[in-house]
Amino acid sequence: MLFADIPGLNDLKEQLIKGVKSGKIAHAQLFWGKSGAPNLPLALAYANYLNCENPGETDACGTCNSCHKNAKFIHPDFQFSFPTAANDSIKGDDAKLSNNFLKHWRSFLLKDPFASALDWIDHIGSGNRQLNIAKDESKNIIRNLSLKAFEGKYKIMLIWLPEYLHPSAANALLKIIEEPSDKTIFLLVSNDREKLIGTITSRTQAVHIPNYSDPELKDILVSKYGVEESHAKQLAHISQGDLHKAVQLVDDVSDDAQQEFEQWMRECWANDYTKLVKRSEDFHKWGKMNQQQWLIHAENILRESLVALMQSTELMRVPDEHEQFVLKFSKTLSLEKIIQMTEILNKAIYYLERNASAKMTLLNVSLKIASILRSN
Numbered sequence: 001m002l003f004a005d006i007p008g009l010n011d012l013k014e015q016l017i018k019g020v021k022s023g024k025i026a027h028a029q030l031f032w033g034k035s036g037a038p039n040l041p042l043a044l045a046y047a048n049y050l051n052c053e054n055p056g057e058t059d060a061c062g063t064c065n066s067c068h069k070n071a072k073f074i075h076p077d078f079q080f081s082f083p084t085a086a087n088d089s090i091k092g093d094d095a096k097l098s099n100n101f102l103k104h105w106r107s108f109l110l111k112d113p114f115a116s117a118l119d120w121i122d123h124i125g126s127g128n129r130q131l132n133i134a135k136d137e138s139k140n141i142i143r144n145l146s147l148k149a150f151e152g153k154y155k156i157m158l159i160w161l162p163e164y165l166h167p168s169a170a171n172a173l174l175k176i177i178e179e180p181s182d183k184t185i186f187l188l189v190s191n192d193r194e195k196l197i198g199t200i201t202s203r204t205q206a207v208h209i210p211n212y213s214d215p216e217l218k219d220i221l222v223s224k225y226g227v228e229e230s231h232a233k234q235l236a237h238i239s240q241g242d243l244h245k246a247v248q249l250v251d252d253v254s255d256d257a258q259q260e261f262e263q264w265m266r267e268c269w270a271n272d273y274t275k276l277v278k279r280s281e282d283f284h285k286w287g288k289m290n291q292q293q294w295l296i297h298a299e300n301i302l303r304e305s306l307v308a309l310m311q312s313t314e315l316m317r318v319p320d321e322h323e324q325f326v327l328k329f330s331k332t333l334s335l336e337k338i339i340q341m342t343e344i345l346n347k348a349i350y351y352l353e354r355n356a357s358a359k360m361t362l363l364n365v366s367l368k369i370a371s372i373l374r375s376n
Contacts (some may be wrong), residue, residue, distance in 0.1 A: 036242025122262025
């Protein structure tokens with residue numbers, strides 16, 4: 001990964017490169033930003049620059065032995081740790097170690113380093129299992145970092161989404177993060193640093209990665225993905241700074257989620273118990289991450305309905321093809337109904353995170369929403 005592969009953020013790239021050139025390289029750095037910010041791509045490009053044999057003024061050379069290996073994510077001195085979950089082929093204690101998922105990880109990064117945790121769990125086929133970084137993984141990190149660098153200037157450990165660290169795993173890493181061996185660098189890449197224990201964050205130098213602005217995202221979609229300008233402007237507005245989400249929207253991957261939501265609301269309005277039970281059974285098969293993502297989509301539609309209800313349509317963040325539904329749907333709602341439904345969805349997401357039955361959760365949500373929609 002090169003800095004040139006990441007659109008924009010020129011000031012931040014310059015800041016990182018300047019630190020390397022001056023020799024001011026913190027041994028533990030926290031690349032953090034909200035979901036959708038290019039935290040991981042920037043950390044990958046930075047790591048590549050650190051071990052590049054012929055670094056340029058603005059980027060790694062891309063042609064040396066180190067760069068070639070980093071392009072395939074196989075450099076022996078650039079190691080990875082990330083949240084995992086069992087799948088059909090990797091189970092039990094084996095599923096607790098990132099090393100057993102390296103083949104999946106490399107293909108995941110090669111496909112799209114801007115992708116999210118939701119995409120990762122789909123990529124490894126872990127269904128509705130919860131991602132986690134176990135204590136066994138922290139022991140493996142410590143063991144691997146006890147070895148000297150093989151061929152690079154630095155031995156680099158990138159921990160993706162450290163907010164998934166089990167408390168015992170996080171505590172086990174405190175000493176090595178604070179006092180790593182010589183020429184060892186930790187890069188922690190987080191989407192939610194508030195979930196990290198304070199003793200981890202206090203041992204790192206924070207690097208904030210901002211989400212793209214709407215104009216920046218629009219320009220990227222036009223120049224890199226060939227999207228027509230007016231459509232790119234709309235997608236950028238909807239995506240709220242998330243390049244990966246914007247690219248997904250280019251391919252209309254959100255249509256199914258929207259159609260499912262519209263049909264669900266019709267079933268709730270009709271109080272069609274048979275169809276709601278069937279929907280809950282189907283929902284149970286989706287996998288936990290997809291379930292949560294769909295409920296988040298439902299929350300977004302409620303938020304846009306509130307905007308429509310307040311007659312502020314210019315502030316709506318929905319595609320044109322979905323706007324008419326939102327406008328009509330908002331007329332069946334009130335502020336109180338939207339608040340109640342949003343609270344119900346929030347609780348459902350919370351319960352799913354804690355392994356509640358997806359079938360019973362959605363059925364319960366559906367019946368409550370049906371009651372709210374039909375109330376005066």
